[in-house]
Amino acid sequence: MSQVTLEAVDYQADDAKEKFVQSLRETGFGVLKNHPIDQASVQAIYDTWQGWFNQDSATKEHHLYNKGTQDGFFPARISETAKGFTQKDIKEYFHYYPWGQCPATHQPQLDNYYQQTTAFASELLGWIEALSPPDVAARYQEPLSNMINGSDQTLLRVLHYPPLAGDEEAGAIRAAAHEDINLITILPAANEPGLQVQLKDGQWADVPSDFGYLIINIGDMLQEASGGYFPSTSHRVINPKGADMSKSRISLPLFLHPRPDVVLSGRHTAKSYLHERLTELGVI
Template sequence: MTASQSGDFGSIPIVDIRPMFDTKDHDGALRVAGEIRKAAVEVGFFYISDHNIPTDLLRAVYMCAKYFFRLPEEIKKSISINEAHRGYVAFRQTVLEGSRLADLKESFNFAYPFPPDHPEVLAGKPLVGMNQWLPREDTWRSILESYYRHVFELGQRVLEGIALSLDLKRDFFRAMYKNPLVRARLLHYPPQSPDALAGQYGAAPHTDFGCITILWQDDVGGLQVRNRSGEWVSAPYMDGTFVVNIGDMLARWSNDLFVSTPHRVVNASGQERFSIPVFFDPDFDTVVECLPNCATQDSPPKYEPIIAGDYITAKYDASYAYRQKKQTA
């Protein structure tokens, strides 16, 4: 057994995802699927290159993040997080499972653009609702909405690769993303001083809750991934790539064939760090149960079926201070 097969990886693999954008390149798509499967089984993380998202758009979104987080606190707080988890979250409002201290980060969250008369909104489903935008900042909003649309399609292509990797129809997941819980987040991590409290992280060690996460990060560094020997492996900035990782829900969906790997952010650079994860989760009412081809006679389904939205909502309720205050009010 090799080191990578045992989970003792020392680096994160890179997958050229370009064939997933060419419906005629079936052999290329199968090659991508095989590489995704290997990475999802052995590491739980992989970079993707040739992802079809314009470089100019990435630069513009980066500037949007810098612009927003340098605004006065009262302006940011004017669009504080709402019940649908859209808007601004101030520093030290997130405590991840098993952590003693709240994360040293702030964020701005936006998600699928539901209209106010959408049946899911009218039904009052958690995490379904209106985005919040700064008033009179039309260009800023337009750039972020464009980014969301581009990454939404990229996520569909990654899921097509995942479906093929499991010998499923290429479009297996697409029908589950008609009114999805796909959430984008601008993140800002301030530099941490050398004498910072022990156990204080930009993002404490955790696994992601959902299906997959698609992350753009700047060149400051700080993302680390834990292999199965307990060693922290750096996942540094690589020009022209995104980082993709498997979340708890997809691990469960795949009967633990795919691994949801712990990771953290340690910003010891002395500089600000910016990143933009997109949590690519399906429609609220999607039933998550053992996927076809993920169980055998020797490895039967391990988990009871769950509802995707209920699962994600429960994780948010346990992690965010603003949700806990409302529950105890």
């Protein structure tokens, strides 16, 4: 394990913007503490959705995902396979969009969090743009924060990593090494550790998982838009050991996606880039 560690940046500090963007530049990840996202609402979502995932499969599959729009429940049997891997990740999840399907009793809770965190993402994208060197900023076809305005593609994923039984497929882990597709991802520290990022030297470093921290990482679309200045780095969720194998893990990433018409580079719009990546992943 690498000795390099990610440090949480105090959102309230005078130099928060600079330290945060520098961390993104160096590792593709930034961690914030004392931020405005309400932690009570995060815990409430963890509790509510743990109960939902504890239901029997037939009940959950009343909300089985729509193939065309990708909203709804994705059971473990059709979970993602990371690019370059053959084993499916050990997880199940629910895709929430404000326009998509959702259990009626759970929708207000998710929508409140979705709106609150999307608004915060606009602020963070403003930080990133403000501290981009002039030659990098010149690549942005429009302000970064504007790219997500009016987008109906931003995705809130409620992830459930079930307890491990010990009979999992050889080599399978909760989330194999991968990069995110979108501009940035915002993730409240989950209720269990396991998230790791791959550093420039190839070694893996634990991402701080203290409850109350907020984890932000660069996605492929921002890497594309910045000409590689901001790196979309590989990350994974490793399997727990010992007594922790019996614990579930809930995770709540919000993937900030631009409007489909946004021009990322001379090669891609957001729509063409997303289609290419989802095809590679076998999702479409």
